[in-house]
Amino acid sequence: xxxxxxxxxxxxxxxxxxVLTLGGAIALVTTGFAVGVRSIVDPEAAAxxxxxxxxxxxxxxxxxxxxxxxxxxxxxxxxRMGEILPLGQQWLVxxxxxxxxxxxxxxxxxxxxxxRAYQAQPTAQxxxxxxxxxxxxxxxxxxxxxxxxxxxxxxxxxxxxxPLPLATVQGLKGGPAGGGWLTVGSxxxxxxxxxxxxxxxxxxxxxxxxxxxxxxQTQWSSPKPQPPRWESITGNREPELVIDRSPxxxxxxxxxxxxxSGFAPDPIQLAQVSLSEPVFRSSELADWSQYQDAIALAxxxxxxxxxxxxxxxxxxxxxxxxxxxxxxxxxxDTIRYHAELARAxxxxxxPDRLTQIAADLGDSRWQKAIDRFEQGSAAEQAAxxxxxxxxxxxxLDRQIDLVLKFAPNxxxxxxxxxxxxxxxxxxxxxxxxxxxxxxxxxxxxxxxDRWLAQVALxxx
Numbered sequence: 001x002x003x004x005x006x007x008x009x010x011x012x013x014x015x016x017x018x019v020l021t022l023g024g025a026i027a028l029v030t031t032g033f034a035v036g037v038r039s040i041v042d043p044e045a046a047a048x049x050x051x052x053x054x055x056x057x058x059x060x061x062x063x064x065x066x067x068x069x070x071x072x073x074x075x076x077x078x079x080r081m082g083e084i085l086p087l088g089q090q091w092l093v094x095x096x097x098x099x100x101x102x103x104x105x106x107x108x109x110x111x112x113x114x115x116r117a118y119q120a121q122p123t124a125q126x127x128x129x130x131x132x133x134x135x136x137x138x139x140x141x142x143x144x145x146x147x148x149x150x151x152x153x154x155x156x157x158x159x160x161x162x163p164l165p166l167a168t169v170q171g172l173k174g175g176p177a178g179g180g181w182l183t184v185g186s187x188x189x190x191x192x193x194x195x196x197x198x199x200x201x202x203x204x205x206x207x208x209x210x211x212x213x214x215x216x217q218t219q220w221s222s223p224k225p226q227p228p229r230w231e232s233i234t235g236n237r238e239p240e241l242v243i244d245r246s247p248x249x250x251x252x253x254x255x256x257x258x259x260x261s262g263f264a265p266d267p268i269q270l271a272q273v274s275l276s277e278p279v280f281r282s283s284e285l286a287d288w289s290q291y292q293d294a295i296a297l298a299x300x301x302x303x304x305x306x307x308x309x310x311x312x313x314x315x316x317x318x319x320x321x322x323x324x325x326x327x328x329x330x331x332x333d334t335i336r337y338h339a340e341l342a343r344a345x346x347x348x349x350x351p352d353r354l355t356q357i358a359a360d361l362g363d364s365r366w367q368k369a370i371d372r373f374e375q376g377s378a379a380e381q382a383a384x385x386x387x388x389x390x391x392x393x394x395x396l397d398r399q400i401d402l403v404l405k406f407a408p409n410x411x412x413x414x415x416x417x418x419x420x421x422x423x424x425x426x427x428x429x430x431x432x433x434x435x436x437x438x439x440x441x442x443x444x445x446x447x448x449d450r451w452l453a454q455v456a457l458x459x460x
Contacts, residue, residue, distance in 0.1 A: 064132040087180030111165035136212030144219035152221040174230035178206035197221040210265040251341035279327040303339040366412035388423040422455040
């Protein structure tokens with residue numbers, strides 16, 4: 001059968017394509033052979049190729065830079081390389097600083113806006129050829145919102161959502177294996193006080209996820225100058241990240257566990273141990289009620305009473321894994337750790353009587369605090385009354401109200417409630433409240449009346 005014109009055209013096209021493909025392959029082989037022969041006869045003749053041929057890691061030599069080259073590669077009018085931190089033996093993390101508009105001088109004019117992760121490359125290192133690094137990834141950064149920092153200071157101003165600038169970087173040693181941790185932060189100063197803040201970043205170098213991935217884990221703020229730290233709170237294999245956010249010496253810590261993320265680039269994430277929501281599950285109403293009472297006490301900072309309620313429940317249920325899981329255990333460990341700090345503070349000698357009384361009250365040592373108070377001078381007692389009129393008194397008032405729900409007739413707690421009312425609202429309010437309470441005794445009546453008369457004489 002005679003072929004159609006279209007079939008003849010297609011046949012010719014395929015033949016031409018085959019000839020061109022074969023010719024290109026022959027040319028490529030011939031060129032490669034020629035370059036190979038020439039490189040053997042004259043090794044320097046093909047040296048220009050090394051600039052473009054990939055290293056075993058996949059990077060070309062153009063991608064590999066020494067630390068000195070890293071420092072000089074970013075030097076623009078409005079952007080420059082900042083600190084370079086080693087994280088482990090094979091990794092560097094560098095900061096990128098950017099000049100702010102209408103800012104002329106000072107560190108605040110050049111905040112940190114980006115992190116860059118570099119990995120050391122396997123090359124022959126000599127005195128004339130220092131270690132070289134390859135850029136793996138970058139991460140743009142911004143600080144926490146102003147509102148987060150002002151909340152730490154318990155300021156009347158709620159603040160804005162604008163991100164605060166980041167000025168310093170610091171590595172956090174002692175973290176879980178499989179990566180590096182650092183915090184990038186600064187200091188915030190206002191009429192309400194001084195707060196330290198930052199952003200926690202993780203560098204993933206494990207075999208799971210994306211090698212060299214940088215990820216923001218959380219943002220933090222604290223009235224204390226100490227940076228976040230890694231510490232074993234729960235006794236598990238991995239330590240926890242601890243942020244001290246206590247406005248006073250009374251312990252108030254944010255504790256973060258390392259948990260799987262389910263996120264491909266970084267296999268782990270930080271999860272804060274929260275006491276704001278119940279995680280205990282039980283069909284026994286008595287167990288559920290005991291757990292709720294313990295969590296309520298912990299939320300207002302009554303750590304030792306909370307532990308006293310939660311400890312026997314744990315001892316009874318710890319072997320029932322369906323009821324007492326790792327989330328409940330994390331809450332228990334958080335409460336236990338705070339209770340240990342409160343107890344150690346109350347047991348330690350304090351610089352003055354007021355601080356010692358505050359430490360006793362912080363560990364719910366109500367009667368011990370009364371004894372110290374009654375032994376104090378008139379000036380020390382006046383200092384305590386002024387302390388009760390501050391934000392410290394507001395916190396103590398919330399604690400006392402909760403304790404009175406569990407022990408409405410506890411004389412030492414009623415003493416402090418009456419004292420608070422007298423200090424903050426006046427003697428008539430204190431007497432009216434006290435006389436409405438059940439279970440009064442003539443001895444306590446006389447004692448409180450004498451003290452309330454003294455409180456009334458202390459100027460507001």
